[in-house]
Each structure stands twice: as structure tokens, then as C-alpha cells.
Amino acid sequence: MAEGKIIKALSGFYYVLSEGKVFQCRGRGVFRKQKITPLVGDHVEFQATSETEGYIMDIRERKNWLVRPPIANVEQAILVFSAVEPDFSTRLLDRFLVLVESKHIRPIIVVNKMDLVDDQTKPTMEQYIRDYRQIGYDVIETSTITKLGVEQLLSYLEGHISVFAGQSGVGKSSLLNALRPDLQLKTNDISTHLGRGKHTTRHVELLEIGGGLVADTPGFSALELDDIELEELPLYFPELRERSEECKFRGCLHIAEPKCAVREAVESGKIPSYRYENYISFVEEIKERKPRY
Known part of the structure; x- marks a missing residue:
């Protein structure tokens, strides 16, 4: 029996990364009976039936899981916000922070497009960045044009499962391209590098970036505080x-x-x-x- 991590799920197959090799696996029938769906990010035990194929036999206990995107054991959320275009929103950032904290995921705040900040906006942006750092959050200032903060962000990814999140237009794709240029993601659509057309199903995949695994997904599409109780x-x-x-x-x-x-x-x-x-x-x-x- 071997151990590994699911890095992609597609059409009933689960692609398990184990010791540098990827095995295309099916789940055991018992999972269906127990209504258990293996998720990308799951730690699994699998039985290899050949050099490249196998069966998932068991799923280890999850640290957490998200519904949208469907992914398990996320360790950190890279919350990408732009300083301008669209304007920085503390309301939206705080909503993301609450959701991420409630799932016991470590948030890392990325303030992108710092090269576009003018003298008028600068003092306000600097104050926001100081405030969030003072609270105890990691805040990285980035620009994909000047490559500001790209190396620093790379160092945060090593050895972790991360998910990138943020509203559209903040530069998530450009940032991922700067972190790993061979991805060549189209801006405004993170999930096109696999040649998927408009009618194919979106799926989550973990990409190796900076010695860690990053979910290839636009991140949380559900931003309601539905699971959070008032006293929490x-x-x-x-x-x-x-x-x-x-x-x-x-x-x-x-x-x-x-x-x-x-x-x-x-x-x-x-x-x-x-x-x-x-x-x-x-x-x-x-x-x-x-x-x-």
C-alpha cells in the first residue's frame, strides 16, 4: 500500500502524486456507498495496479475542506487584492479573512498593482498595510510589472497547499504567471492553460509552484457567512x-x-x-x- 496526495480529479479519476510520480486512480466502490467523495488535496492510501494506475483504498482525516472550490487540507489562502483598479476594499478583505479564519486556514494578504498607486492614494494604502500588519497578518506588496514582492511570495508557497482568492481583475493570473512563467495563464481566466474549451467542466488542480502546491482555481466563489454563528x-x-x-x-x-x-x-x-x-x-x-x- 502506498501513500500520496490527490492533485487532480477529473471524470471519475483521481490523480495521486506519490514520491514524484502521478498515478491515475479510481475510488473504491465503498466510497460511493458511504457517500464519500475524494477531494483534491486529500491524503490517501492507494494500491498501485501498474506503474501508472491504481485504486484509492482509504482517505485520511481532513484538516479542513472547502465546498467551492472543492478542495481539502488547504493550509493557506493567498488573498489577492489590488491597491487600485479595482479599488482596495477593506469590507471584502475582512469578509475573506473571516471565512478563511473560520476554516483554520492561514491568510496571507497580497496587495497587488502597487506600481499604479499615485501620490494621492499612497498614504491611505500605506496606512491600511500598517493596520493589517499590526493586527498580525502577513501582508506582501506586489507588482507584476516591476516584479515587486514576487520572490517574497514564492518563499511563502514552499511546502504548503495554497489557494489563491480575490475578486476578478485584481491580477491573480498575472501573479501566478510571474511566479511560474511556463504556466502562461490567460489573464481573467485562471483555468485555460489546460486547453479546456468553454464547454468543458471546470475542475480543481494542484500545480507545483515554488516548492508547494497551488490550487488552480479562482478561489472562493461562495462568500456568504452561512456557516458562522454570531458568538463565533x-x-x-x-x-x-x-x-x-x-x-x-x-x-x-x-x-x-x-x-x-x-x-x-x-x-x-x-x-x-x-x-x-x-x-x-x-x-x-x-x-x-x-x-x-
């Missing part, structure tokens, strides 16, 4: 989580409770007001969510 939300804002122990009430939601250390920190400027405003808007969204039965 403050846990996914590190600066709220740290201060919540100083609040008078246990389980303080930092909205209107007296002697709330978080609100005091917002008032004194220790927590950026936009972060708190984004938190409040997520609280409202979760409260308005229809109950599930």
Missing part, C-alpha cells in the same frame, strides 16, 4: 479576540454591552474604526439570516 464571529477578528477577555461580560458581542474593552479600543484608535464597522455589518448580516432547520 469575534473569534475571527484577532484584535477583538485578544481584547475580549478584558470585557466585563463573558460572551460580549462588543455591540452595546457596558465596559466593553473592544469598543474602548475603537474609541481610543487602537482598533481601526473601519475594522469595527465591518464587524458590525457582519453581525447584522448574521442576525438577518433565515434560521436553518
